[in-house]
Amino acid sequence: MAHNLYRNNMIWYGQRPWHGLGTELKNPATAAEAIAAAGMNFKVAYQQLYRKLRNGTYAPLPSNGETVNVNDDMHLGIVGDGYQIIQNTDAFDFFDAVVGQGIARYCTAGALGKGERIWILAQLPQDIMIKGVDVVEKFMLLMNSHDGSSALRMFLTPVRVVCQNTLNQALARGKGEGIAIRHSGDIDHKVTEAQRVLGIAIATYNRFEAEANAMASIDMTIKDVESYFDSICFKTEKDKESSTRQNKKEDLRVLFENGAGNNIKSIKHTLWAAYNAVTDFNCHRTIRNEEDDPTARLRSIWYGASANMNIEAYAKAMEVVATH
Secondary structure (H helix, E strand, O other): OOOOEEEEEEEEOOOOOOOOOOEEOOOOOOHHHHHHHOOOOOOEEEEEEEEEOOOOOEEEEEEEEEEEEOOOOEEEEEEEOOOOOOOHHHHOHHHHHHHHOOOOEEEEEEEEOOOOEEEEEEEEEEEEEEOOOEEEEEEEEEEEEOOOOOOOEEEEOOEEOOOOEEOOEOOEOOEOOOEEOOOOOOHHHHHHHHHHHHHHHHHHHHHHHHHHHHHOOOEOOHHHHHHHHHHHHOOOHHHHHOHHHHHHHHHHHHHHHHOOOOOOOOOOOEHHHHHHHHHHHHHHOOOOOOOOOOHHHHHHHHHOHHHHHHHHHHHHHHHHHHOO
């Protein structure tokens, strides 16, 4: 079965990933160790693109080139001539400063496709507690691409332990693009940048904990729940005629009542339960092409359609909180 993991590999530490792939490490101490163990220590190079002229000679395209995985001689993407390559071994080493201090730990690392997108997932200590009973673990997803699709960025991906739902957090209100990482070869600047990123993560998680507890303090009537799910499922009046969207709303109703963790006494029938019905739906629904590529679910949850829907659902929940 194809799974779109580069070299059929990734590394993991702690809990085995849901797809069962990868090599277990006891505790990777540095980003370089994690990258090497995951087979991601390949080099990326820029190559000029050419077009064939009528006379049979070739002329360079003035502003386009390609990025190439040098080790495997594989095409990664088409980029402009000003594209800046950050090698995998350099991309995340700025974060070694906080990992080395025990403030965070690396959990997984891997690459997708031919190596065009890479990631390291780090976990922060001190879990979030919602109403004192619902545990949410705090993760930071650090991603980079070699095909021009994204910069080196950080995303927050808290996970609700009771159901393993990923609760994507937009770091800017209404946006899900994450926080750009400023890369510098100077070790002092790397430490400073790691501290800046960590500070943003801690502040965002503190805000998230307060807002999640506010959601768990709001009881939802049937009318309230219908309105909340309508705002997520039906963007236009025509959407209400779609059987697919109607089925989605029905699934959300069921998960609101019976989803994992939503039967906890202090959580049941609250706005927090309604929001988690959405995240439950997105984390466990069938993804197109998933049978051929199990990483399709991972990509959707981390930075695809599922992530966008989770972020939108959170924003809608915050609108409800603002009226109470």
